[in-house]
Amino acid sequence: MARSSVTALHTGTPADTDTCPAARPGVRAPGRGPCGHCDLGPLAFCDGFAPRTVSNLWRVQCTVPFEAHDTLFREGDPGVAVYSIVSGAVKVYKLMPDGRRQITAFFFRGDMFGFCLGGSYAYTAEAITPVGVCRLPMQRLNDLANTAPEVQDRIVRRMTAKLAQFHDHVLLLGRKTARERVATFLLGLSDRARRRGEPGSPLTLPMGRADIADHIGLTVETVSRAMTRFKREGLLDLPSASQVSIRQPDALRAIAEGATGG
Amino acid sequence: MARSSVTALHTGTPADTDTCPAARPGVRAPGRGPCGHCDLGPLAFCDGFAPRTVSNLWRVQCTVPFEAHDTLFREGDPGVAVYSIVSGAVKVYKLMPDGRRQITAFFFRGDMFGFCLGGSYAYTAEAITPVGVCRLPMQRLNDLANTAPEVQDRIVRRMTAKLAQFHDHVLLLGRKTARERVATFLLGLSDRARRRGEPGSPLTLPMGRADIADHIGLTVETVSRAMTRFKREGLLDLPSASQVSIRQPDALRAIAEGATGG
DNA sequence: CGCTACCTTGAGCGCCCTCAACTAAAGTGG
DNA sequence: CCACTTTAGTTGAGGGCGCTCAAGGTAGCG
Numbered sequence: 070m071a072r073s074s075v076t077a078l079h080t081g082t083p084a085d086t087d088t089c090p091a092a093r094p095g096v097r098a099p100g101r102g103p104c105g106h107c108d109l110g111p112l113a114f115c116d117g118f119a120p121r122t123v124s125n126l127w128r129v130q131c132t133v134p135f136e137a138h139d140t141l142f143r144e145g146d147p148g149v150a151v152y153s154i155v156s157g158a159v160k161v162y163k164l165m166p167d168g169r170r171q172i173t174a175f176f177f178r179g180d181m182f183g184f185c186l187g188g189s190y191a192y193t194a195e196a197i198t199p200v201g202v203c204r205l206p207m208q209r210l211n212d213l214a215n216t217a218p219e220v221q222d223r224i225v226r227r228m229t230a231k232l233a234q235f236h237d238h239v240l241l242l243g244r245k246t247a248r249e250r251v252a253t254f255l256l257g258l259s260d261r262a263r264r265r266g267e268p269g270s271p272l273t274l275p276m277g278r279a280d281i282a283d284h285i286g287l288t289v290e291t292v293s294r295a296m297t298r299f300k301r302e303g304l305l306d307l308p309s310a311s312q313v314s315i316r317q318p319d320a321l322r323a324i325a326e327g328a329t330g331g
Numbered sequence: 332m333a334r335s336s337v338t339a340l341h342t343g344t345p346a347d348t349d350t351c352p353a354a355r356p357g358v359r360a361p362g363r364g365p366c367g368h369c370d371l372g373p374l375a376f377c378d379g380f381a382p383r384t385v386s387n388l389w390r391v392q393c394t395v396p397f398e399a400h401d402t403l404f405r406e407g408d409p410g411v412a413v414y415s416i417v418s419g420a421v422k423v424y425k426l427m428p429d430g431r432r433q434i435t436a437f438f439f440r441g442d443m444f445g446f447c448l449g450g451s452y453a454y455t456a457e458a459i460t461p462v463g464v465c466r467l468p469m470q471r472l473n474d475l476a477n478t479a480p481e482v483q484d485r486i487v488r489r490m491t492a493k494l495a496q497f498h499d500h501v502l503l504l505g506r507k508t509a510r511e512r513v514a515t516f517l518l519g520l521s522d523r524a525r526r527r528g529e530p531g532s533p534l535t536l537p538m539g540r541a542d543i544a545d546h547i548g549l550t551v552e553t554v555s556r557a558m559t560r561f562k563r564e565g566l567l568d569l570p571s572a573s574q575v576s577i578r579q580p581d582a583l584r585a586i587a588e589g590a591t592g593g
Numbered sequence: 594c595g596c597t598a599c600c601t602t603g604a605g606c607g608c609c610c611t612c613a614a615c616t617a618a619a620g621t622g623g
Numbered sequence: 624c625c626a627c628t629t630t631a632g633t634t635g636a637g638g639g640c641g642c643t644c645a646a647g648g649t650a651g652c653g
Contacts, residue, residue: 163498163502165502165506165507165588166588166590167589169589170506171502171505173498173502184487184491184494185491185495186488186491191495191499192498211484214480214483214484214487215480216480218477218478218483221476221484221487222473222476222477224487225448225476225483225486225490226448228487228491228494229446229448229450229490231494232446232453232490232493232494232497235435235497236425237425238501239433239435239497239500239504240425240427240433240435242504242505242548243545243547243548244432244433244545244548245427246608247609277631278631278632279631283506284505286504287609288610288611289633290609290610290611290632290633291610294609310617310631326428327427327428327429327431328428329429508641509640509641539598539600540599540600540601541600549642550641550642552600552601552602552641552642555600555602556641572599572650
């Protein structure tokens with residue numbers, strides 16, 4: 070699992086913050102998160118925490134870079150840390166013995182994953198692009214949470230949001246058609262991009278068609294056909310395979326919600 | 332939404348604990364939960380809490396009965412309370428405009444649902460059987476959690492477990508065949524029954540075929556066919572439509588995990 | 594005993610998967 | 624810089640699993 074110094078390429082984080090003991094809390098660069106580890110700003114887990122809490126947090130976390138295709142942890146590994154993404158994209162998936170794969174979630178800048186109190190990870194996490202993550206040791210985060218309600222509360226909020234996402238995704242997988250799934254997926258990416266302050270429409274897909282397929286329960290071919298058809302119909306623009314421009318958001322939304330779109 | 336006195340039928344809770352102010356903390360019947368509201372014992376949310384926390388909890392919660400088909404809350408309702416099931420079964424689901432339904436989860440004795448911090452419920456909750464629930468007002472639970480880390484911690488644990496379940500269910504919906512889905516579903520019910528201290532095999536299905544179908548992304552007919560075939564093959568016994576006896580758990584498990592069970 | 598709701602069983606069809614070929618883009622070595 | 628290789632995406636033809644539609648069976652209930 071290579072961890073070369075690709076950091077500067079995707080985070081702008083200086084090399085001296087790559088590992089735990091190296092971070093310097095005193096040096097808070099402009100635009101940085103409260104703890105000085107990252108540049109997540111309001112997206113940061115620790116945003117708005119009391120100074121004392123932040124400094125306690127600072128001592129337990131560290132920023133780590135991964136390259137594309139690196140595995141952060143595997144299903145069944147002891148769950149020792151929670152991750153917060155500073156830059157890049159991560160997919161988490163489960164495998165069946167015969168190789169069938171289900172990507173249960175994608176995570177982007179500002180997202181957290183890896184919660185599994187006192188147990189093992191329920192899924193494997195793999196970097197899609199070069200990734201910078203803030204790593205929070207579970208046990209020590211837990212200890213801190215017991216003295217700082219704001220930390221525990223933040224965790225609960227993150228998990229609540231994730232649970233709501235899962236309800237939506239279960240609806241998608243259980244009851245939507247291929248076309249509806251692709252439309253829903255693209256709109257979901259768009260929403261999440263906007264929610265982290267990025268434009269919602271010229272959209273860059275960090276994941277390939279195979280990853281999309283394994284996330285929304287289809288095959289590569291079906292995903293490809295659906296997107297091509299959306300393009301033919303003028304709902305999307307696809308300047309390249311990984312570039313998506315949403316031309317008719319409302320029409321796409323109607324399809325995603327089940328309109329019998331031709 | 333009828334709330335007649337069906338309580339005695341399914342909980343054994345005396346009538347005077349049906350609503351919040353009526354419960355008497357001093358009178359803890361043998362076999363009761365720590366707060367005296369229910370008989371969940373170790374399954375109770377408040378099991379193991381400090382006496383002071385329990386008495387604070389006691390003041391915010393109340394036990395409420397529902398009849399089968401009653402709606403506890405609807406998708407979009409303001410999320411004012413969390414529910415803990417004392418007896419009976421509940422289904423939660425999302426609807427699409429055209430009527431397609433996805434049951435995202437079933438809940439049984441000891442389970443909690445309805446978490447949605449400061450927002451609206453993401454799904455509708457409906458009683459399958461007569462149900463007794465312990466109702467915990469969200470805001471006051473939250474206030475309590477800020478002073479008692481054990482409460483917050485318990486919430487996080489419940490949510491973590493639920494998240495893991497969702498990962499499994501997403502795998503089921505995204506990548507498993509009809510046969511595998513039904514096998515997985517039945518084994519899941521069996522596991523959960525055992526985990527709350529009930530026998531894992533002569534299993535009583537509180538939900539109908541239609542509910543099962545809407546949970547695992549199939550149609551009634553396909554569920555029925557799969558179960559009939561399991562019976563023909565000697566993996567199950569179906570003395571009645573709602574009674575399931577698992578004859579060959581290992582074979583069933585193999586199928587659930589993707590063995591090419593002819 | 595008849596009504597109703599639920600479950601089962603059967604026949605045929607359709608959406609999506611499978612298999613396969615082709616195209617495009619990105620990396621590689623001479 | 625360009626031929627070669629590799630990987631990813633697209634497009635087409637055909638088949639199968641699960642859905643649809645329909646009928647028959649069965650259990651609970653007035």
